[in-house]
Every structure is written in C-alpha cells, then in structure tokens.
Amino acid sequence: MDNTEVIFVAEKTGEIKADSGFIDINVKHSIDDIKNADILIIPGSTIGFMQEMKNESVLKWIREVDSR
Template sequence: MKIIIYLYNGITMLDAIGPYEVLRNMPDAEVYFVAEKTGEIKADSGFIDLNVKYSIDDMKSADVLIIPGSTIAFVKEMKNEKVLRWIKEVDKTTKWTTSVCTGSMILASAGLQIF
C-alpha cells in the first residue's frame, strides 16, 4: 500500500509523524514524505527539520494521501495552486484522502469534500 504524507514548511510535526508511526507498521505499507520540492522542511516549532526526498512531481498516485495541519502555514498552502492541482490529481487514485487538523482546510481549498 502506497501512502503519501505531504509536508510543507511550518507543519505541526506531530500531524505528520503520528500517522507515519502508525501506518509504517502495516503489512506491505510504503510510506513516502512528499513536498512541493525536495529538501528541508521546517516544523512550526522551529526545533525539527526533515529532509524530504520526493517532490510532488515524483509522486502521481497513492492508495492513501495524508495532509497534515499547522498553526498558520496551512493558509499559504491553501493558496498554492500547484499543490492544490496535485492534491486533486492524486485524490483520483486514492482509496483514502485524509487530513489532520487544519490540513482539512487545504483539502477544502483543493475542492475536495470533507466528511
């Protein structure tokens, strides 16, 4: 099962790492951290950085797509047309597209219905 966790500068790390820690233990799970561009992603706390190896240009499909939240950085992501288009395209391939906390606002900005 291919699982993508989308990362962006200013995310709340728990919103990404929490799902990762649970889902990585599923049989046959392949979890990928993906960002708009490869490289360093900074947490909203300023204490943790992650080096992301995959960009949205590298990943076009998934079984599960997770969009983490943030304290305020989600507002910028809600306006990022390239990312919103990518979310809509990946969503067409997923069994589950989901979010944590304010990540739901990003999904709503992409035009996805939130349940």
C-alpha cells in the same frame, strides 16, 4: 507481512522545517515524482495550512492524487 511504505512528499525536495520548530523532515520526493497514493495525509498547523491553500501547484497535485 507489512508492506506499508510511508513517503514524505513536498513541492520541492530537501529539508522542510515545521513552523512549530519541533520537527524537520528531509523530503526525498517532489509532487512531480508521486502521482498516486492509497492514503494521503496532509499534516500541518493552521499557519502552514493557510499558506498552502494559496499554493495552486500543491492544490492541483492534491486534486490529481485524489482523482486516482
């Protein structure tokens, strides 16, 4: 039985366009909605990563999810 659920989460809900231009994701959950995860995968390119490293609200959310 497969009970895996994959949830895309972003700072805000809505369409996220990858800086590569290869993919768009419709995010239905914000960081305010999701408080824990069994596995947290943070995708992105070097450009996106460097931008998010300056985003304190996202970094705070990652720390909170990690602590649980």
